[in-house]
Amino acid sequence: MNRLIQQGDNPLLTEERKKCTFDTDVLATIFHESEQTFRRRREIYDYFLRHKELHDPEPVEFMDRYQKLENAERKLLMFRKHTDIIIPNKDPDDVQTLTSFVFHSDGYPVRLHNIMGIPTILNNADDEQAAEWLPKAMNLEFISTYAQTELGHGTNLRKLETIATYDPKTEEFILDSPTVTATKWWPGNLAKVSNYIVVVARLLSNGKDHGPHPFFVQIRDPKTHESLPGVTVGDIGPKFFINTTDNGFLQFNKVRIPRRAMFMKNAKLLPDGTYVPPVHSKLAYGTMVYVRSVTVTIMARYLAQAATISTRYSAIRKQGEIEPGKGEVSVLEYQTQRYRIFPQIARAWAYEACGRYTKKLYMEFLQGINQGKADVLPDLHAISSVLKAVVTHQVCLGIEQCRMACGGHGYSTASGLPQLFSLAVGGCTYEGENMVLLLQCARYLVKCAAAVRLNKKPSRVSPIAEYLFSNDSSKKCRI
Numbered sequence: 001m002n003r004l005i006q007q008g009d010n011p012l013l014t015e016e017r018k019k020c021t022f023d024t025d026v027l028a029t030i031f032h033e034s035e036q037t038f039r040r041r042r043e044i045y046d047y048f049l050r051h052k053e054l055h056d057p058e059p060v061e062f063m064d065r066y067q068k069l070e071n072a073e074r075k076l077l078m079f080r081k082h083t084d085i086i087i088p089n090k091d092p093d094d095v096q097t098l099t100s101f102v103f104h105s106d107g108y109p110v111r112l113h114n115i116m117g118i119p120t121i122l123n124n125a126d127d128e129q130a131a132e133w134l135p136k137a138m139n140l141e142f143i144s145t146y147a148q149t150e151l152g153h154g155t156n157l158r159k160l161e162t163i164a165t166y167d168p169k170t171e172e173f174i175l176d177s178p179t180v181t182a183t184k185w186w187p188g189n190l191a192k193v194s195n196y197i198v199v200v201a202r203l204l205s206n207g208k209d210h211g212p213h214p215f216f217v218q219i220r221d222p223k224t225h226e227s228l229p230g231v232t233v234g235d236i237g238p239k240f241f242i243n244t245t246d247n248g249f250l251q252f253n254k255v256r257i258p259r260r261a262m263f264m265k266n267a268k269l270l271p272d273g274t275y276v277p278p279v280h281s282k283l284a285y286g287t288m289v290y291v292r293s294v295t296v297t298i299m300a301r302y303l304a305q306a307a308t309i310s311t312r313y314s315a316i317r318k319q320g321e322i323e324p325g326k327g328e329v330s331v332l333e334y335q336t337q338r339y340r341i342f343p344q345i346a347r348a349w350a351y352e353a354c355g356r357y358t359k360k361l362y363m364e365f366l367q368g369i370n371q372g373k374a375d376v377l378p379d380l381h382a383i384s385s386v387l388k389a390v391v392t393h394q395v396c397l398g399i400e401q402c403r404m405a406c407g408g409h410g411y412s413t414a415s416g417l418p419q420l421f422s423l424a425v426g427g428c429t430y431e432g433e434n435m436v437l438l439l440q441c442a443r444y445l446v447k448c449a450a451a452v453r454l455n456k457k458p459s460r461v462s463p464i465a466e467y468l469f470s471n472d473s474s475k476k477c478r479i
Contacts (some may be wrong), residue, residue, distance in 0.1 A: 012316040012330060013422045031352070047086045047093065048101040053078045060106060060244070060411045068244045069192065072108045075190065078141075079103075090138075105302075107245030110143055112188040115162030119290055123366060124214055124263035142222070145189045145251055147214075149199040152181025155436045157200070157212045162252065164215055164262070164320050166205040168273040170375040171259045175201060175217065175252040186430075191248030194221035199250075203262070205273045214263045219250065230255040241422030256454050258265035266369075279374050289377075290362050291431050292384040297355030299395040304348035304423045309416055310341050310402035313409065331405075340405045344398040351391050358384055378444060379464035384443035389434040392427035399424055 001018035009017075025038070032038040041135050048054055054075060059066055079102050085092045099108070121133050136142055153159050161182035164173040177183055184190075184199065199217050203210040219231045220389040227233045239247065262269055266278035314332035322329050361383070365376050403410035403417040410417045428434050448468055451458065457469040 005244075007176045010316050012318075013312060016315045016332070021079040029121060029250070033249075039092065040094060041234050044086060044097050045101060047082075048098065051078075051082060054082060054102050060104075061419075065238060065243050068106070068379070069109075069246060072103065075102055076109050089100055091251075092180065098423065103244075105242075105419070107188065107242050109189060110140065110195045111142075111245060112190075113137070113143050113194070113295065115291065117196075117422060118148035118200060120146060120214060120217075120263070123290070124265050126160055126263075126265045129216075129264065135227040142218075143189065143194050144196040144198060144216075145187045145194040146198045147184040147187040147190065149183060149184070149186045151183040151185040151249070152179070155433055160200060160202055160212050162199065164199040164201040164203050164213070165258075166203070166259070166269060166273050168206075168271065170256070171271050172256045173203075173215065175199070175215070175255045175257060177251040182251070186234065186247050187250065188245045188247050190233065190250060191246035191340075193246060195222060195225065197250070198263075203267075203269070205269060205275055207273070210267070210275050210277075213258065213267060215261050216263065217255075217261060228255070229281045240420070240426065242426060257332045275321050279369070289365075289380055289384045290359075293355060293358035293362050293432055295355075295427055296351060296358060296384075296387050296391045299391050299424060299427055300348050300351035300355055301421050303344055303351065303395045306399040306420050307341060307344040307348055310405045310410070311345070313406045313415075314341065317407075317409075336407060340401050344402055347398055347478040349396060351395070354391065358387060375460050376462040377408065378463060379462045382441045382444035383464060385432065385437040386428075388432060389437040392424065393434055396421065396428065 001023045002017040002022050005017050006015055018267065029035045029038045033040060048385065056071060056075075060071065063071065079098070083090070083095060084099065090105070099114075102108075103111075118134070118137050121130060121137055129353060137144065148160075150160055150162065152161060161179055162175070162177055162184065163182075164175050166173055187194075187197070194219050196216065199215050200212050201215060203213045218228065219233060220227055230253040232253070234249055236247050236249055259269060259271065268276040270276065311332070313338055315330050317331050318328040319331050320328060320334075322333060358380075361376070361380055365374075365380055368374065368376060399417065399421045403415075403421060406415060406417065409415055413419060448465060452468055461469060
């Protein structure tokens with residue numbers, strides 16, 4: 001039973017929908033994991049449709065870059081007003097649902113604040129820091145972003161050039177960008193919007209380099225929005241896509257920040273400069289693992305949208321006769337069209353499941369951290385790395401198949417497919433370049449293979465890798 005059938009729909013689309021052999025609302029409930037979530041999503045969508053001030057005045061494809069930015073800022077003000085009405089309890093899932101309807105996928109002024117800034121505070125700030133920063137972050141008393149990648153370094157975090165040198169006399173860090181290549185490059189929402197930033201810099205104390213650590217730093221005056229002394233911030237300009245997001249650059253010239261500006265839930269620095277390491281040396285990378293798990297889910301949704309567009313198009317586009325004299329048929333009737341589109345539907349479901357499972361593992365990892373356990377991190381890093389690399393690559397290929405399946409119409413931005421491809425292809429680079437991530441997973445697997453062959457089971461094996469060392473011959477890894 002297809003519950004999407006409405007008066008006025010294209011009759012060919014209605015004809016196909018009447019052939020449905022299952023209840024589409026039941027499938028939607030499975031996808032959204034509960035009937036309540038599914039029904040709530042419908043309520044929020046209906047609310048969005050009724051309130052035109054949340055809509056774009058014209059398609060954003062006809063706007064220039066500054067019009068896009070101004071439109072997004074206008075919608076953000078409306079968004080906050082309507083959130084208080086339709087989501088008074090500020091449920092994060094409901095807020096994300098309304099966000100997706102209002103801002104689409106081209107970015108919005110607080111996107112990085114929501115997906116990078118707040119999670120970093122949640123997962124890296126100690127109790128005192130969280131008590132001070134988190135309520136303000138949730139209330140948008142400041143807008144933050146995340147600055148890690150530099151002009152000269154991205155994946156190789158150990159070689160980041162931005163340094164935070166500790167001065168025990170004043171109990172301050174001195175943030176500095178000693179070279180041009182130390183310039184922070186690409187942080188989203190940095191160029192125009194953010195006034196605070198999570199900046200990753202190498203920690204230097206008592207003559208020793210302790211590697212990259214996150215710091216929470218104010219970069220603009222809250223009243224004038226001018227950059228603070230010693231801070232140079234600007235716009236890196238237009239990009240392949242996502243130009244409503246103002247990616248920027250950032251340099252520090254010996255800017256002093258208090259010792260407590262360093263996130264101290266995991267690693268700590270005492271007033272005399274003594275460094276207290278975290279329970280695991282890679283804990284600082286936890287935010288990246290989280291974002292990669294979210295990326296897998298986002299990519300699954302992009303592919304699902306592309307498959308939906310191409311399937312509906314194929315149902316109403318008539319072309320050619322299968323049996324001479326019986327009239328033209330929908331292109332969906334051709335096997336080659338189905339071979340092109342249907343696998344993308346299956347992949348979207350599979351990738352959605354992968355993203356959810358990886359996020360679940362990450363949440364379990366956070367619970368372990370609170371108990372002083374971080375054994376699962378190497379396994380989680382390997383899984384999130386390879387899934388991010390494989391899924392982003394395959395989604396790009398899948399969207400392109402969907403675009404080509406729509407013929408010339410798929411090349412028009414009116415189809416939505418060029419935008420989806422442009423969004424997805426960026427995922428092959430951000431949060432870890434795909435080839436590097438594949439190699440990191442390969443390195444992990446080589447280590448596991450060596451341990452299995454030598455029958456050297458680690459003293460503590462995470463549930464993720466436990467099957468590799470199973471004594472059950474039916475489950476044992478054959479490497």
